[in-house]
Amino acid sequence: MDIIWRKTLEPYDFRKLEEKWKPVWERMGLYRTGTQPDREPFYCLDYFPYPSGAGLSVGHCKNYIPTDVICRKKRMDGLNVLHPMGWDAFGQPAEEYAIRTGTHPAEVTRINSDTYRRQFKLIEASYDWEREINSSDPDYYRWTQYFFNLLFDRGLAYQTENDQMWCPECRIVLSNEEAAGGICWRCGGEVTRKKLKQWFLRITDYADRLLQDLEDLDWPEGIKAMQRNWIGRSEGAEVIFRIANPETGFELDLPVYTTRLDTIYGATFCVLAPEYPDIEKLVTSEKHDEVMDYVVEARAKSDLERTAAAEKEKTGVFTGCFAVNPYNGEKVPVYVADYVLAGYGTAAIMAVPAHDERDHAFAVKFSIPIVEVISPGGIPRGVEEAATVADGQLLSSGPFTGLDSDEARKSMAEYAIENGIGKPDVRYRIRDWLVSRQRYWGAPIPIIHCEKCGAVPDRNLPVILPEMDDFKPDDSGRSPLARAEEWVNTTCPECGGPARRDTDTMAGFVCSSWYFLRFASPHESGRPFDPEAVRYWLPVDLYVGGAEHAVMHLIYARFWTKVMYDEGMLDFTEPFSVLKNQGMIIGADGQKMSKSKGNIVTPDEMVEKYGTDALRLYILFMGPFEAELDWSEEGIAGTYRFLKRVWSVVLETAEPQPMEMDEDFIVELRYNTARTVKKVTEDVNSFAFNTAVAAMMEYVNFLSVNRERAGAAGSLWKDSIRKLLVLMAPMTPFISDELWERMNFPGDTVTQQEWPCWDEDDLILDSVEIVIQVKGKIRARMRVPSETGADELEKRALSLDRIEELLEGSEPRRVIVVPGKLVNIIP
């Protein structure tokens, strides 16, 4: 019988199954967003990708396949699932690709998103394509513009001219986030500065809320930490030093920001950033040329050059003038040095060389006195060699001497308020978000500039991006849109007079700051979204993507959501309740997969060789979801083998030969089935896909080994196969549905079956193996009835020959019994 089956068994042919089932599922509309009114919503979102020319690699699958499995399982759990996909089409990446390939960006977007969509379908990702959106579509970007106006109306969008982060390689201005570390997020090149008039959004107004609300988010610790650091809240005080130019009598209040007010009696000089506004009025004639040369030189350097040089040696120049320390009335010299940053605090510091490493280095180089005013033990330690940074007790600090740093900061701040010389202050590292780009491929900023009325929002949306053949940026700092004269010249919506359109477009990150809302009602026409749909679906229940957007997209989207909450448009303040970062897949050469390195493995080639199911299963099985893993094609052959084994086990035992019932086997089968259902359910729910797959493999191994006994389990065997197929369905839909059909299980598709449950009673076995330890080392085992109590276990363990032998007749000092598990005997 067995042999006959094997000979007549049709081989597992994944191509046939894929051809057969794809159109069937398509017709059934299996992946349409659930709308049953009595069901709970589940919104699972993958980061909205920019469709690159290279297409999807197996690395991308590490994100998309696990979320797909979750969605399929949630549907089987009876939830309404929203699992949409769209294109982050506007922005720098698409435009650069367009320039490189000489294709219009709109065309690039169309071609590349076609490729992505085809590949998503190839791996059978269950997106609802009826909800596809594209950020470069006027139906979408009119609402991006609408939100810009909303921010403008709320005073959160403003235009200002200043030194901006500029990438000479990409020829584009960058937000602070895009220029983190002085490195351009796109090209990795060094960022310089350029004085330009730009649009900003006041994200700094939300710094505290962005920080506070992180607490309750179920996000990876690392991402939360990065956002905390980026926001960079620090508590300190602003204190005013009075400066006077001895020659001209010019006087100035110089506010400095410090977190170490307790060290102020040790301030032996002040330092201004080279960008400090009134430097020229402060310098003495003798020092004028030297200082101004230094300022020009420092400002010409890139941030990276400035910080790199700083690691070697501090530079700076004396201005010739002095400032008065408001606490002790001492006159201290004022320097200009580039280790003080223009963008932070007040761009001026009081320097305490005894208790700050940077000030110490500077003081040593310029022979400035170093005065110790803090000592950890209350005893001076000497600070000539190095600064002591830790808190301690104040020394030589007037009325504050003897206080601990902590109390000192409090009472010194009170003193400052009473005497009008300063106040406690909180500062943030985060800067306002620079959103304008002098680029073609983006949503035009919907502002009209009128000589009489100023900047006026255009309410007639969308402001359509004009068709242009030559959209290349240049070095002028002007947008290519400025060349579209006809488009630029318009009339003022307020006074009707002649006016000009703003020619900047918005950075791509603006478009992606609200797209998750659009998916709730992607075809809504009179408003950005249907509030009812948003109330139902949002916030996003599960958001998955790589960690690289920690302080870009993920901070911008949070900000946007809070603004909309303040506007009364949303009833939640955080867009993404749960965030997970998938680990990258590294190419065979140990490097990140990229087209330029030529190490990309595509899902297409893997599907061709092993099929969609094997690829999906391998991606899940490779290792933990969050872990960075190396691609290996040998591994996928393993999951392919597993599927072949499933195929043969299920079909060989489809109609098992009737035989006498075997009660022991039935109990064993029940136990293994329940154990597997439980393990797979819990593991999938907790993103432990690799161990879920391992559990299924163990189960199939068990079934395979026992297939000759299939008939001895009666209908239970077939029921076990049924459960196996349901468990496999979210991971390997093709083979699951084919076998489901061949087994004549009820329903059109396994995908619409209910997720199985398990009976805890099945997990209780009649007997268990107990480990017997002597002093923590395993010396014996015994099989006992499951319900055996502690006393009985101890008695039986002690009476084992082997144990008696080891104890040599002496009474054990102590016996620890864990019923169902072990007995540990301490002689």
Added chain:
RNA sequence: GCCGGAGUGGCGGAAUGGCAGACGCGACGGACUCAAAAUCCGUUGUCCCCUGUGGACAUGAGGGUUCAAGUCCCUCCUCCGGUACCA
């Protein structure tokens, strides 16, 4: 430097404080075959001996807590990611 994460066989990786190495890959041996592929069955952490239902060692290093530690605590090392003159 600071923040976050991680160190377990030849490899990817499993282990609510309770049998370290599940599952898979690779390798080795065998069956089937004229042969190969595929498939199936074994073996596979290291070492020791009296070769057994044996023993010792083993989760980056060193300490500690505990009857019991990969898991908890302390010190240190290495790697990955982030960030770094933020006063």
